Amino acid sequence: DIQMTQSPSSLSASVGDRVTITCRTSQSISSYLNWYQQKPGKAPKFLIYAASYLQSGVPSRFSGSGSGTDFTLTISNLQPEDFATYYCQQTYSDITFGPGTRVDIK
Amino acid sequence: QLQLQESGPGLVKPSETLSLTCTVSGGSIASSSYYWAWIRQPPGKGLEWIATIFYSGSTYYNPSLKSRVTISTDTSKSQFSLKLRSVTAADTAVYYCATTVYPHWYFDLWGRGTLVTVSS
Numbered sequence: 762d763i764q765m766t767q768s769p770s771s772l773s774a775s776v777g778d779r780v781t782i783t784c785r786t787s788q789s790i791s792s793y794l795n796w797y798q799q800k801p802g803k804a805p806k807f808l809i810y811a812a813s814y815l816q817s818g819v820p821s822r823f824s825g826s827g828s829g830t831d832f833t834l835t836i837s838n839l840q841p842e843d844f845a846t847y848y849c850q851q852t853y854s855d856i857t858f859g860p861g862t863r864v865d866i867k
Numbered sequence: 868q869l870q871l872q873e874s875g876p877g878l879v880k881p882s883e884t885l886s887l888t889c890t891v892s893g894g895s896i897a898s899s900s901y902y903w904a905w906i907r908q909p910p911g912k913g914l915e916w917i918a919t920i921f922y923s924g925s926t927y928y929n930p931s932l933k934s935r936v937t938i939s940t941d942t943s944k945s946q947f948s949l950k951l952r953s954v955t956a957a958d959t960a961v962y963y964c965a966t967t968v969y970p971h972w973y974f975d976l977w978g979r980g981t982l983v984t985v986s987s
Contacts, residue, residue: 762930795973797914804963804977805914811971848914852972855930856916 763787763851767859773867778839782862784832784849793853794832796825799861800845808847809834839864869894871964871978879958879985885951889964889978896945897922902967903947904974905938907960915960919967920947954985 764787774780784794792812797805807816809825812832822837836843844866849859875887889903896903905917918938919927926938932951940947951958961982965974 793971795971797974804965804980805974806977807973807975810973816975850914850973856919856972858914858916860913 763790763854763857765849765851765857765859767847767849767862769862770860771863771865773865774839775867776839776841780836780839780843780864782834782847782849782864784827784834784859786830786832786851786853789829790851790853792828793851794825794827795850795852796823796834797848797850797858798843798845799848805848836864869966869976871966871976873962873964873978873981875962875981875983877982877984879954879983880987881955881985882953885949885954885958885983885985887949887962887964887981887983888946889948891945891947896940896947897942900968902969902972903938903940904965904967905949906963906965906974906977907958908963908980909957909960917949917951917962919972956985959983959985 766785768783794812796809799805808819813825824835846861846863848861870892872890879885902919902921904919908914920938935952937950961980963980964978966976
């Protein structure tokens with residue numbers, strides 16, 4: 762099984778901040794890494810696929826990078842609607858999600 | 868515009884079978900563009916992929932659940948379904964249906980989810 766970690770597990774930030782979330786996998790997954798945003802009581806929203814490709818309609822302040830075992834999701838110029846929990850997902854071998862990173866208001 | 872809607876009992880007794888249906892509207896479940904999936908999320912916890920199916924019948928299961936799960940499609944009703952056998956309290960979760968796209972297998976469109984509680 763591919764194990765996934767995310768760091769930090771939670772963070773507090775202010776509107777306008779630049780936020781970086783890290784996702785690490787226990788073995789190389791090439792670029793088979795996707796990112797989601799979830800707000801309380803809502804279904805997850807798909808943001809980024811293949812580590813760095815932005816889904817249509819997702820604001821350009823979201824970006825992803827990485828390959829192999831280390832990946833990052835960056836939100837530049839954090840907006841009020843970005844406060845949420847973010848999950849990474851690997852699809853290299855079966856499908857597993859990271860434990861999530863909660864971004865809340867400082 | 869494609870939409871997904873989960874339906875099924877909100878309460879299931881331990882040891883029984885959880886059965887859910889996802890109805891697809893605004894598009895064809897027999898589309899070659901999509902695979903169809905179930906994902907769940909226990910209250911306050913993270914996401915867990917359960918199973919994926921293509922309309923032709925190809926199926927993919929989470930190894931940790933495979934022995935208890937069946938996913939199927941009914942193209943005449945534009946629905947796909949999930950059966951999870953021998954449930955316990957650990958199966959209490961919000962269950963989502965979603966579309967998934969080969970080859971990166973991301974879940975790009977989700978239903979609203981339905982809470983299923985396992986309790987006697």
